[in-house]
Every structure is written in structure tokens, then in C-alpha cells.
Amino acid sequence: MKKLFSLLLIATLVLMAACGNKSSVKESGDKLQIYTTVFPFKSMIEQIGGDHVTVSSIYPNGIDIHTYEPTQKDTMRIAKSDIFFYTGDELDQVSAKIAQVINKKDKTVQLAKDIDDNDLLAGEEHDHDHEAEHEHEHDHGAHDPHVWLDPEMNKSFAKVIKDELVKKDKAHEKEYTKNYEKLVKDIDEIDKQLKTIIKTKKQDTVFISHDSIGYLAKRYGFKQEGVSGMNNEEPSQSDIINMINNINKSKATVILYEQNIPTKTVDIIKDKTNATAVPFHNMAVLTDKDKKDVTYQDLMKINIDSLDKALNNK
Template sequence: MNKVKRNVVGFLLAAVALVAAGCGTANEQAASGVPDKDDNITVYTSFYPLQYVAERIGGDLVEVKNIVPTGVEPHDFEPTAKDIVDITNADLFVYNGSGFEAWAEKAIEGLDQAKITVVKATDGLELLPAGEEHGEEHEETHEHGTEDHGHGEFDPHVWLDPTLLKAEAEKVKDALVARDQANSQVYEQNYQQLAADLDKLDGEFQQMANGATHKEFLVAHSAFGYLAHRYGLTQIAVSGISPSDEPSPAELKALVDLVKEHQIGYVLFETLASPKVAEVIAREANIQTATLNPLEGLTKEEAEAGKDYLSIMRDNMETLRTVLQ
């Protein structure tokens, strides 16, 4: 985390301490660590996929609030002092970890974990190194977007592999059960339904990948390593782990040459970041553009249309079906 971000988080934590000093009565109500039976459990999540998971598992028994607003790219998001104070009044705080939310890693240091259950959803998962291109059928590593970019040594985008999102969801389920044992059966049933939906999605992706003519796809942002690794594909990334990273002119030229060498017909950009670099690649290499959604958050249009993790992942699957012909 750079100096500016450390200062911002430090200021927010100081603000939390000041506000908390004036909110003792409210906090004392949760002192036992068990929610009032008449109230829903309040769950704060750090970004959209975890919000989706918590809503599916908790159902009507929980109130889920996502810290990152709809339409905001979460990589460089910084919470307000109010956001941090709100988290201190939650029953559960769920974040991805592994370098994805630098602010969350720091913020939890100021939380009373005797009152607030903190779930780091990537704990115990087998993580891929940051900045590498992954695919079972390709040993070559392309040198585009391989710098660390301040997001840690591991790629945090685990939710784009449905089986890994299922593993994250299980941690959320376990936390809810521990917090509210009276409703453990409801949480377990909801989790099992979600797990079945994710298993079905996984099977559909595997079938699509098995039928693909090509196994490589070019993306503007190195977010799809877990998806590629799961289904025997290879992502070639224009930028690194953060979508704000841009390649140098020399790297752009190398990418254009790579596109021609591998007969790649599309460059894929995402929903919450600028398509500028992808459009340059498309123009220089005379290829088409399409959207591959990293599901780091919903756009306002997606939210209004009722889109969710499953529907957007199936949109991604159809895009890849076309791109990999």
C-alpha cells in the first residue's frame, strides 16, 4: 500500500475511534457477540461477488450491505470514514483478501473481533501467482502485465472460478451458522442450493472449453487467470492485476505481433474500466472487441436489469464460446 493510501486509512481509523467513543450504548447491545433474535444479522461485504454469496446464503435472515457502490471499480476504491464506522456496527464483515482490498486489510485492525465476525474469504485457498498467464495446455508465459502493481504476490480474482467461489461461500455459511445457530439449517440449505448452481455453471464452462477450437484469449485486464486455469485456457493480458495499468508502446507492439502470431480475433475489455487500450490493440491488429466481465462489481445498468453473478458468468461463457471458435 502506498504512503497516500496508508495515510487515508489511518485517518479513517482515527475517525472510527472518535465516533465509536460516542456510540458506546449502541455497541454495548452487541457485546455478547450474538445478534438480537428480533433483528436480522447485518453483513457488510467488500465487493459484489461476496454480496451475492451472502444474500443467497442468508436470505431473509440477513441484511447485506456492500461497501463499494454500484458502478465503481473496486481495485483502487477507498472507503469514507462513515463506511468504516458502519462496518464497526456490523455482525459480519466479509472481504476477499489476498491483496484485492488494501483498505480492508488495514481496517480490520481497528475492529473488535469479539463483537464482529471477520471472514477473509480466500483463507486456505490455493492461489495463483500474480501477473502470470495460466493454462494447462501452454507452458509459455507471456511477459505482459507481470509486475506486482501493489496488489501482492497472488492473483486475488478467485471468484471467476465457480468452484473457488463455492469455497468462499462455504466460509460465509460457516460464519453465519456460528453467529446464528438457531437458523443453521436454513443457512445450510441455502448454501447447498448455491453450491449446486455453481457446480452446474462449472459444468457448462467445462463443456464450452472442451469444444473450443482455440485455447487463448486476449484480455485488457489480467483478471481471468483462475477461469483459464480451471478450464485449460490461457489468458493473454494487456495490463496487470489492476485495470488501471497500461502497457508501454513497446509492449503494445509486442501484443499486436502476438495477436497476429496466434491468430487471435478479439481483444476483450471489461465493464467498469476504460476500453481505450483494448480499442488501440483492436485498431492496430485489425481485430474485433468484445466484453468479458470480471464481476468485480455491477454497473448501474446491470443492477437495474436484475443481472447477477450466474447470469453475467453465463454471458461471459457465451462471449468466450464466440472468441474461442
């Protein structure tokens, strides 16, 4: 009996030692500290990087990213990370400025570097006179920034992420490659489902709280009409009336409500039509309503359901 006890004791000690080792490997000092912008990038980096990365978004939960400006303290915090992933200098001018402050080529990565310029949608035309109006709350990108909603582009971004992690941490190349390949399979599945719902479409136009789905619309062959434009500016009275008329004319049954866009104006439009509110997650930021462990794939699943309702009058 005594022997059994001492054997158990040894076994316990060995187990404890093993656990101790494991936790020291997982210490945050050994992980790549990564900053990025919108949620799909964070989710994809986490899925490819697994245990070897700690990823944060530069955006606070629930904000409107179109009016986000980092404080100096924010920028310094981001500069201390190992890698900062963002779409690109032309697509995201706030991040371009952060990258400029970091000023280290091996620490800042533009995810859209392999995307052909012709595949990017034009930025919004502005009605107001920019010479006269000095202060602007919205940015003036040359391109529609919402590229992360297009599965094809996300596949390209995922490859840039994988290659960069391998470059920084060659020891885990096999794991990163395996995780990347699994993610690509999931994105292909998302693409397949979107192609399926579009086949039966009864509506040409999807109505949404702001113009965030331009790339989805282009890729799968429908139109978007946002209550607000792609910079989420306040719509004018005539914009609102036009939209009410268009929804009534098309007999659309759905308006997509986004998680981080105020509902006040959208509610007015909805109440003047027969459309109902259906949630769409533009994934720019999470909100407090989102589960902590939610993934890009989870949110796209909900979005595909919602787009199906909008396109097929469900």
C-alpha cells in the same frame, strides 16, 4: 348478510394482523447487517442468507477496485456491521486494514481461509523501482486477487459464508443449509459448462482488457493476455504493439471488454486487428448498466458465452 360482513371484517383484521407480524419480523434490526467486497460474495451471501441478511459492498458502483481507498467514515460504517467478509489479508490489503480497524475476530471473516496457498496465483512483478517511487496507486499483493472468478474457489467461499451465518444465527440453520446446497448445484453447473466450451477450443490465449481471468485460465487450461496487468496499470507502448502482433498472429476473433475498465487502449488494439469487442463481467463491481436483481450465476452465464466466443473463434 350482516353476518357475512362481520365475518369478512374479522378475516380482514386477521390478515392485517398476520401481515403486521410478518413485517415486524422483517425489520432490518433483526437482519444480520453484512459488508463484503466484490459482487460474487455479495450475491452468494444474499442467496444463502435470504430474508435474514442485508448485504452491502464496500465499493461504489463502477469503480476500479485496484485504486479504491475507504474514507474514515466508510470504515466506521463497515465497522458497525455484524460481519465483514473479504478474501484474505494477503489477497486484499485494503480490506485487511479495514479488518484491523474493526479489530474483532468474530466480526471479520477471511473467505479464503480454506484455500491452499499453492492454489493462489502469484501477484504481479513490477517493473518500476519501488524504493525510488514512494507513492503507489496500485496495491502490491503477494497474490493475484481475482479469486472470485474461479467456480471451485467460490464453492469453498460459499461454505465459509454458510458456516458463519449458521454460527451467528443458529435459528435459521436449516434454511441457510438448503440455500447453500442450491447455490453449490448452480456453481457445479457453471463448472460443467466451462469444461464443455474448453473441449473444442481453437485458441490457447484469451485477450482481455486487464489480467482478471488468471484463475479461470489455470482451472480450465488456457492462457490470458491482458492489455493491462492484474493491477490495471497503464500498458506501455511496447505492450500495446506486442498485443496487436499476438492477436494478429493467433487470428483471435475476440477481445474481452470488462465492465469497469476504460476502453481507450483496448479500442486502439482492436482497431489494429480483426478482433471484435465482446463483454466480460469481472464482477469486481456492478455498474449502473446492471440490473438491480442480477446474480453471480446470471453474470457467469454471459461470461461463459463470451469465453466460448473467444476460445472457439465464434
